[in-house]
Amino acid sequence: MSEVTVEFPGSGGGNGAGVLAAEPLALLTDIDEFRQGYGKFKSGEWDNSKWQPFRLRYGVYGQLQPGVHMIRIKFPGGIMDVDGVRAVAEANRRWAGAKLHLTTRQAIQIYYISPDDAPEVLEYLCERGITTREACGNSLRNMDSCQLAGVCPREHVDAGKVAQRLALSWIRHPLVQHMPRKFKTTVSGCETDCASTHIHDLGLIATRKDGKVGFKVFAGGGTGGIPVSAVEVADFVTEEQLPAVVEALVRLHQRYSNRKNRNKARIKFLVKRFGAEKFRALFQEEFARALELPQRPWEPLEWRQPTEAPEPISPGGVVAQHDGKACVIVNPPLGLLTSDEFEALADLAERYGADSLRVTRDQNLAITGLDPETVTEIVGVVRGLGFGVEDEPGDVANVVACPGTSTCGIGITNSQNFGKEILDQVQSYTAKPNLTVNVSGCQNGCGLHHVADFGFRGMGKKIGGKNAPHYQIYFGGDARKNGHIGLTGPIVPARLAKTALDLVLDGYATGKVNGETVREWALRLGKDGLKALVKPIEGEIDPENEGLFFDFGEDWTFSPPAGRTAECAAGFEDDDLMRDLADDGLINMDRALAADRNERALVFAREGFRYAAERLRIRVGLPGTDDDSEELVISTIRGADEDDTGVIDALDGYLETRVAAEAGGDPAPYREALALWIDTAAEMMARPVTVEAFDPTAFDKSGGVMDLIRGS
Structure with a gap:
């Protein structure tokens, strides 16, 4: 070969x-x-x-x-x-x-x-x-990791490096440019799971098994309108196998996810469709196939033996690193900073010899690699800039909020303004010092309201027949515990949500027994008990109170975003997808040939040919379906492009070399013919379509296109 x-x-x-x-x-x-x-x-x-x-x-x-x-x-x-x-x-x-x-x-x-x-x-x-x-x-979105990745005493491995390497393994790959829906990945450096694997399409947790180091693999988690916790699809994979893990799930996503309804096109819907056991089997089959092919090279990670240390909390204040240095976690309220403030933190980090700065999943900023002798001075400088650094849990308000209607086209409420309103309420809550309160401006949950002690989800609801901004309250979510999605509670007008928060905070502080967590307390109360907590505000819900129809910080009457489509759910043209999958077919043919998997290479070549051919059918307005036979596809192209010698020559060259390769001949000419065919399709798609590009006499011929149109 x-x-x-x-x-x-x-x-x-x-x-x-x-x-x-x-x-x-x-x-x-x-x-x-x-x-x-x-x-x-x-x-x-x-x-x-x-x-x-x-x-x-x-x-x-x-x-x-x-x-x-x-x-x-x-x-x-x-x-x-x-x-x-x-x-x-x-x-x-x-x-x-x-x-x-x-x-x-x-x-x-x-x-x-x-x-x-x-x-x-x-x-x-x-x-x-x-x-x-x-x-x-x-696409394959940003790869997340623990906020203390690389410095946490409890970690097995630096999850941040895993996230970076996976990002470099997949960025720009044609397979992940036009997926049915976005795909989110996160990596935790130990079983504490600070990176929240259970609410991601793909979650990796570093672990040890039988003396070996590797990762557990979870898939199908997500928040949004239908929050679901991930299922375990592999109890152990090695670090070198991680790119193949990503590939296996992405290929299942491309193959089976819903392309007609993007609201049902995340991995979690595949788990629901097939059931956890069947989905796990599908993953294992696809994973085994991916392992047979070369991946981009993987530089070995440095693993360590975890040491005893307190579980990281949020925000976290000053943290002792496993290398003897220190990390200072800066709390800009709601993750908002001016350019001057952000630059000042960079200057501070450089002046004190920091290793890095980290954006955390709770909208804080961690500065790592600091000399412990300078920490007191650094904390003073940070506070002088107007940002909090915890001395004790809770003395900095831990409120997370998405932008909501401050900038988001599908936001329902101004979650960011509401978040600002409740900062003082959340601070120094003695019943649970490390309290988390998260606010989302709509059901999509970018503020992660499903996994906070108390979450608020923006929504519209009528008061006296007129639309008004509201929040639904969630109880007892936990970003680190699989299955701990917040329990849904009562719905309150946005303008009364501050009062409602006071009532539920007081209810937990005075009503918990025997050290109950927020979740345990909420489960004991049940929906009726949770609703009773906010009953005192019912008397304030008056249609004559005009203030109820204005959101926090807004000077216009509330109107829900009816009919708006989320930007991130935008569709794309079929040709873009066909182009990417044709390129992916050629790449996979090369990978299979490099691994001496000639039979698989021939399968990939047929896939690449078909996707490029579909581009030409799209070009002349005769797209088909996945069930169309190859004979029909070829006859369509011959009828539409019979006067274009470049297309016909590339088609004939591909078919001739395929016969030879599938008969056991050298696959190299076949590979080159496939590449030429894909390039020819790309060249044709770049040309403007004219009437002459399609031969009307094709409609007078039997077979192929004519039979398809006649339904014969």
Whole structure:
């Protein structure tokens, strides 16, 4: 067999060993592609249905406010150096119009970006090694990890490095550009599970089994309108197998998830569809297939023996690291900072020799690698900037909130303003000092209201026949315990939610027995008991009280966002998906040949051919279905493109070399013919479609297209 080099996307050359190096996180070619796409949109060549999913893959998100964008900046594991922090601060200062926002998935968002400025922002960040690629859209999103990854005494391994390596293994891969829906991954460095694996599409927990180090694998978790805890699909995999774990789940997602209803297209719906046992079996089968093929190289991780230490709490204050250094966790309320404040924290980190800065999943900022002798001084500087650092649990308010209607197009309530309103209420709560209160502006749950001690979910509900903002209260969620999704409780008007919070806090403080957790207490009370807690506010729900129809911080009467579609659920054109899957077929053929799996290589080649052929059928307005025979596909193309010698020659060349390869001949010519066929389809798709591109006499011929149209 001829020597085969696997050409992963964007890598630009082989090493002769069948697998290439991981992708760089930031590539200037991404910016070139984005500029080209934006140019096509501005010129009218692309409509919004083409432009929207394209820009989302580059982290450019629509806002509630017309004519501006939010840009989401992606940091795997939330890990940044001081130069990265300064770059984000400067980008926000130059082009944005608000405070930057630390998110619950360890990314950073900046707002009010002019569409014409977006390419400049992306280029500025990219030149400094920072990416927004696949931070939004139906892609493999930012890889999360524990907030103390790499420094926590309890960890087996640095989960942040795992997140970074997986990100580099999959960024730009054609398989993950146009998935049925987004795919979220997180990594925990030990069984404490600070990274909340049970609410992710894929969760990895570092562990030891029979003296070996590796990971447990969980899949199918999620919050949103239907919160579900993940199921275990593998009790142990080695670190080198992690890219294959991702591949197996992504391929199941592409193959089986719902492409017609994106509201039912997450991994959790596959678990529901097949049942946990069947889904686990499907994963194991796909995982075994992925293990047969080369992956990008995996540099061995450094494992350690965990040592005794208190379980990390949030925010956390000053934490002793396992290497003798210290970490200071900074609490900017609700994760909001100005550029000057963010830059000042970078200056502080540099001045005191910090190793890194981390965005945490609860919207805080961890500064790691500090000399314990300087911690008191550092804490003083941080507090001088106006940010909290805990001395004792609870003396900094632990409130998490998504933006809600401050910027989000599908937000129902202004969760961010409500979060600001309750900061003082939550602080120093003696009944549970490390209390968590999370607020989401809608059912999608970006504020993680399902996994807090007390969660608030924004919704609309009528008072006297008129729409008013409301919150539903959730009780006893836990981000670290699988199955501990918050219990649904009463619904209260948004303007009375502060009073409702006081009532439930008092109810728990005075009503818990024998050290009950919030969840145990809520389960004992039941729905009727929880509803009774807020009964005192019923007398204040008066349709004549106009204040009930205004949300916190808003000066307009409440109106629910009827008919709005979430940006992250945007569809995409079928041709974009076919292009990606054709490229994936060619990549997989190369991988199979490199592993001497010739039979699988031939299967992948047929898949790549079919997807490229579907592009040509889409081009002439004759798309088919997955059930169409290959004979029908080929006859459609011959009828539509019979006068284009380039297409017909590429088609005939592919078919001729396939016959030889499937008869046991050298697969190398077949591989080259497939590559030419895919390139020919791409070239045809780039041409404008004209009437002459389709031969009307095809309708007068029997068989193929004519029989399909006649239904014969």
